[in-house]
Amino acid sequence: MNQEELNNKLSEIKDKLIAVEQPADSRIYLTCEAENSYAVNKFLFEDVPLRFVIATGIDSDDCFEILYHYAYDETGCMVTLKAFIRDRENPAIESIAPFMPAAEWIEREIHDILGIEFKNHPDMRRLILADDWPEGIYPLRKDAKKPVKRPDGEVCSRPIVQSQSPARRTVELSKPVVAVGPFHPLQEEMEFFQLTVDGEIVTDIDMRISYNHRGIEKISESLQFDQVPFLVSRICGICSASHPLAYVQAVEDIAGVQPPERALYVRTIINELERIHSHVLWVGLAGHFIGYDTVFMWAWKYREPVLDLLEEITGNRNNYGNVKVGGCREDIPDELTPKILKELDKIEKKMEMLTKAVLDDPILHARLKGVGILTREAAVDYAVTGPTARGSDVGIDVRRDDPYAAYGALDWNVITQTEGDVFAKAVVRLLETFESIKIVRQALKNLPDGPVTTEVKEIPPGEAVGHAEAPRGETFHYVRSDGGNRPVRHKVRAPSYVNVPSFRASCIGQHIADVTITLAAVDPCYSCTERLAVVDQHKNVIHDYDTLLRLSREKTARIKKEMGAPELKMEDL
Amino acid sequence: MSVPLNILFWVVVIPGTVILGLVACWIVRKVSALVQWRVGPPLCQPLYDIMKLMGKEILVPQDAQRTVFMAAPLVGLAGVLLLSMMLWRITVAQTAFIGDIIVAIYLMVLPSLALILGSSASGSPHAAIGTSREMKLVMGYELSLVLAFIVVIIKTGGQLDLATIAQQAPALSISGMLAFLVALLCVQAKLGFVPFDIAEAETEVAGGVLIEYSGALLAVWKVMHAVMLVALPLFLVTVFLGGFGTTGWSLVWGIGKYVLIVVLLILIKNTNPRVRIDQAMKFFWFYCGIALVAAIILATIGSYYGIGWL
Numbered sequence: 116m117n118q119e120e121l122n123n124k125l126s127e128i129k130d131k132l133i134a135v136e137q138p139a140d141s142r143i144y145l146t147c148e149a150e151n152s153y154a155v156n157k158f159l160f161e162d163v164p165l166r167f168v169i170a171t172g173i174d175s176d177d178c179f180e181i182l183y184h185y186a187y188d189e190t191g192c193m194v195t196l197k198a199f200i201r202d203r204e205n206p207a208i209e210s211i212a213p214f215m216p217a218a219e220w221i222e223r224e225i226h227d228i229l230g231i232e233f234k235n236h237p238d239m240r241r242l243i244l245a246d247d248w249p250e251g252i253y254p255l256r257k258d259a260k261k262p263v264k265r266p267d268g269e270v271c272s273r274p275i276v277q278s279q280s281p282a283r284r285t286v287e288l289s290k291p292v293v294a295v296g297p298f299h300p301l302q303e304e305m306e307f308f309q310l311t312v313d314g315e316i317v318t319d320i321d322m323r324i325s326y327n328h329r330g331i332e333k334i335s336e337s338l339q340f341d342q343v344p345f346l347v348s349r350i351c352g353i354c355s356a357s358h359p360l361a362y363v364q365a366v367e368d369i370a371g372v373q374p375p376e377r378a379l380y381v382r383t384i385i386n387e388l389e390r391i392h393s394h395v396l397w398v399g400l401a402g403h404f405i406g407y408d409t410v411f412m413w414a415w416k417y418r419e420p421v422l423d424l425l426e427e428i429t430g431n432r433n434n435y436g437n438v439k440v441g442g443c444r445e446d447i448p449d450e451l452t453p454k455i456l457k458e459l460d461k462i463e464k465k466m467e468m469l470t471k472a473v474l475d476d477p478i479l480h481a482r483l484k485g486v487g488i489l490t491r492e493a494a495v496d497y498a499v500t501g502p503t504a505r506g507s508d509v510g511i512d513v514r515r516d517d518p519y520a521a522y523g524a525l526d527w528n529v530i531t532q533t534e535g536d537v538f539a540k541a542v543v544r545l546l547e548t549f550e551s552i553k554i555v556r557q558a559l560k561n562l563p564d565g566p567v568t569t570e571v572k573e574i575p576p577g578e579a580v581g582h583a584e585a586p587r588g589e590t591f592h593y594v595r596s597d598g599g600n601r602p603v604r605h606k607v608r609a610p611s612y613v614n615v616p617s618f619r620a621s622c623i624g625q626h627i628a629d630v631t632i633t634l635a636a637v638d639p640c641y642s643c644t645e646r647l648a649v650v651d652q653h654k655n656v657i658h659d660y661d662t663l664l665r666l667s668r669e670k671t672a673r674i675k676k677e678m679g680a681p682e683l684k685m686e687d688l
Numbered sequence: 689m690s691v692p693l694n695i696l697f698w699v700v701v702i703p704g705t706v707i708l709g710l711v712a713c714w715i716v717r718k719v720s721a722l723v724q725w726r727v728g729p730p731l732c733q734p735l736y737d738i739m740k741l742m743g744k745e746i747l748v749p750q751d752a753q754r755t756v757f758m759a760a761p762l763v764g765l766a767g768v769l770l771l772s773m774m775l776w777r778i779t780v781a782q783t784a785f786i787g788d789i790i791v792a793i794y795l796m797v798l799p800s801l802a803l804i805l806g807s808s809a810s811g812s813p814h815a816a817i818g819t820s821r822e823m824k825l826v827m828g829y830e831l832s833l834v835l836a837f838i839v840v841i842i843k844t845g846g847q848l849d850l851a852t853i854a855q856q857a858p859a860l861s862i863s864g865m866l867a868f869l870v871a872l873l874c875v876q877a878k879l880g881f882v883p884f885d886i887a888e889a890e891t892e893v894a895g896g897v898l899i900e901y902s903g904a905l906l907a908v909w910k911v912m913h914a915v916m917l918v919a920l921p922l923f924l925v926t927v928f929l930g931g932f933g934t935t936g937w938s939l940v941w942g943i944g945k946y947v948l949i950v951v952l953l954i955l956i957k958n959t960n961p962r963v964r965i966d967q968a969m970k971f972f973w974f975y976c977g978i979a980l981v982a983a984i985i986l987a988t989i990g991s992y993y994g995i996g997w998l
Contacts, residue, residue: 293813293814293817293893294813294814299894300891300894300895312817314820315820315821403891404891405961405962406882406885406889406890406891406961406962407960407961408720408724408882408958409723409724409958410961411724412724413725416725476961478961478963479961481963481967482961482967626964626965626966627817627892627893628892628962628964628965629964630892631891631892
């Protein structure tokens with residue numbers, strides 16, 4: 116189905132819509148009233164069919180808007196459906212989660228932050244707000260500004276693992292439950308999986324996220340357009356090139372700016388180096404999870420030169436801060452090219468050895484093949500992206516489907532596997548590193564001359580979506596501008612946000628021993644998944660940097676005093 | 689052996705074994721580190737770990753069966769120390785009765801049994817899974833281990849006495865070699881090394897059997913594990929590789945055999961991922977079982993017709 120057929124197909128539901136806008140070939144905006152959203156969504160998801168990306172809840176002045184973002188991967192078209200909820204007192208809309216599991220989390224999230232009720236949602240527990248967060252306070256509403264105190268004046272500290280409120284208790288205590296989290300050797304970050312087990316077999320799984328909110332979306336609304344890339348690169352240390360890129364592409368779309376050619380190539384190189392180091396990191400961690408620490412250590416050793424290259428190019432191992440609206444901040448000097456090519460040769464050789472070792476190991480076959488299978492159907496229902504999707508024979512890749520940076524001009528392949536098990540995902544990642552090496556080589560060879568930035572004066576009012584293929588899958592940013600110098604709404608969807616819920620489809624019925632590697636197989640990135648909400652509101656004391664510094668100094672002084680050390684003054688030094 | 693020497697033996701044997709065990713622990717960690725391109729810990733690190741744990745608080749879970757929980761590590765340690773004592777008596781200071789292979793088999797099960805008891809007494813769901821895995825694992829490898837020793841008994845002409853077995857080297861034959869390799873893997877499982885660290889599986893059940901242990905009790909488990917690192921390879925040397933001398937070249941040769949076994953264990957540990965418990969049981973019962981039945985048949989034919997190399 117090409118773009119024209121898609122447009123024709125969409126016109127079939129015209130009577131349910133208010134308007135259809137198409138600012139560019141690959142961007143379509145539909146608007147409808149809340150009453151019709153269920154029917155339109157069902158049509159988009161089941162009849163067209165489109166891939167659900169995420170939904171954005173926005174508090175406009177006179178109404179609430181829910182934006183359902185879809186992608187049509189064959190042409191790379193992004194379709195956004197806007198539903199208006201006019202009733203501000205009791206905002207409600209029909210839930211789409213019953214036919215689309217991928218929407219389950221985001222509807223819970225919008226319920227948490229905007230207080231919109233989703234009718235017929237299967238599981239309306241809180242997703243991202245703390246258990247002790249007071250009812251009726253919605254952090255992303257425009258009127259939620261003042262710090263709040265609980266009615267009884269009590270301040271509970273997080274994390275609370277088992278909630279006291281019956282609404283959040285999920286597993287009956289009569290069944291044996293194995294807790295993976297909130298702190299567990301499997302995980303580098305806080306996350307909580309409750310596995311209900313029958314002997315060694317897992318019969319149910321419940322997930323709890325958001326032990327570590329940073330309120331990125333909220334903070335973004337208070338930063339200028341040019342400052343936001345630094346913020347979003349800190350969503351995740353590993354995807355710190357793809358998040359800003361997706362954001363910058365959205366803003367460039369609003370402003371109608373075309374960055375110079377050379378900048379596009381520089382962006383491509385940095386993003387691909389990021390993919391190489393991220394995939395190698397995963398291989399190491401996967402080895403660790405199945406007790407293969409030698410692979411862990413070797414893979415991470417091979418990853419180091421990639422980080423060194425990134426440091427040489429951008430000045431940082433992570434958080435490169437190189438991309439900006441209208442181009443790049445720093446160029447790749449031409450004299451660095453031979454060095455990068457030389458290092459790439461070395462990395463390729465080592466990766467060939469590692470890949471061969473991993474793919475030929477009979478015990479690894481026994482451990483990973485047929486384990487944690489995510490079927491093609493489940494992959495579509497949960498709308499997973501990246502290697503998780505490509506391992507299940509869903510051949511989507513933003514770099515090819517909706518080419519950005521310089522990907523359209525380069526020759527490379529999308530790797531897919533059909534099995535959908537952990538082994539397939541490992542193969543996809545390992546082979547993708549070779550494709551990435553190929554891309555970097557070509558990009559360096561074809562690197563055009565010229566500047567890397569173009570001047571951007573103002574960001575006009577408007578809205579746009581930007582997406583990029585991060586190592587874990589599609590990272591998606593939606594930005595709305597009102598013509599000022601700050602975004603009025605900035606929605607971030609990291610790939611793990613859709614990949615993690617697919618555990619429900621891939622883990623149940625597995626052995627406990629296999630669940631852990633299945634959990635790890637999507638390369639979950641919790642820091643990406645948890646980027647929203649404001650946690651300091653239930654404390655009246657807000658520790659800023661100065662306070663912390665003072666407290667830290669006071670503690671040092673106290674300890675010194677207790678130890679009887681002589682007091683050292685600045686003047687003495 | 690003269691009387692003062694004998695007394696000296698009794699004084700040094702237990703602390704000596706523990707120290708040797710800690711050194712063996714260090715070797716395992718250091719060699720693993722080198723294989724993994726790391727620097728590895730200093731020689732005294734295992735000792736520091738034990739000392740540090742000794743100073744920490746012992747936490748007993750509310751739901752735990754207190755006595756069993758506290759006593760289990762001591763039982764395990766006692767069992768494995770007794771085993772090592774037996775082996776030292778065979779090699780260093782021989783006396784009239786020092787126990788036979790049957791006693792040794794019993795003593796070798798004690799640490800695992802203690803682990804099962806202790807962890808099931810702790811009342812933690814993670815430990816429960818670890819316990820069930822440890823039980824299955826014990827049932828898996830114990831059969832293979834006993835069959836491997838039967839090969840040895842056949843090869844040595846029906847001998848049960850360890851001191852007599854130690855005079856011969858059954859591994860220098862086809863059946864003996866098969867039995868030795870299987871026994872080596874069983875020892876790998878007994879030590880809880882990858883690929884058979886299923887019961888502890890840090891990334892699956894967060895330490896499993898040991899999850900609730902802390903402080904001095906955990907230290908006792910660690911010491912037990914260290915002593916096992918001495919006793920089990922030494923036992924293999926005694927049973928399969930012709931024992932251990934005390935003087936001159938035979939001592940060097942004996943140390944060489946011990947190091948060979950430890951290095952084999954470390955290499956297996958570092959070149960394999962963890963297997964699942966059903967895969968482990970299938971491996972021990974099915975593959976090892978078949979190999980051992982073949983070994984027993986070969987050994988029987990060999991001893992009937994007097995062919996040594998079978």
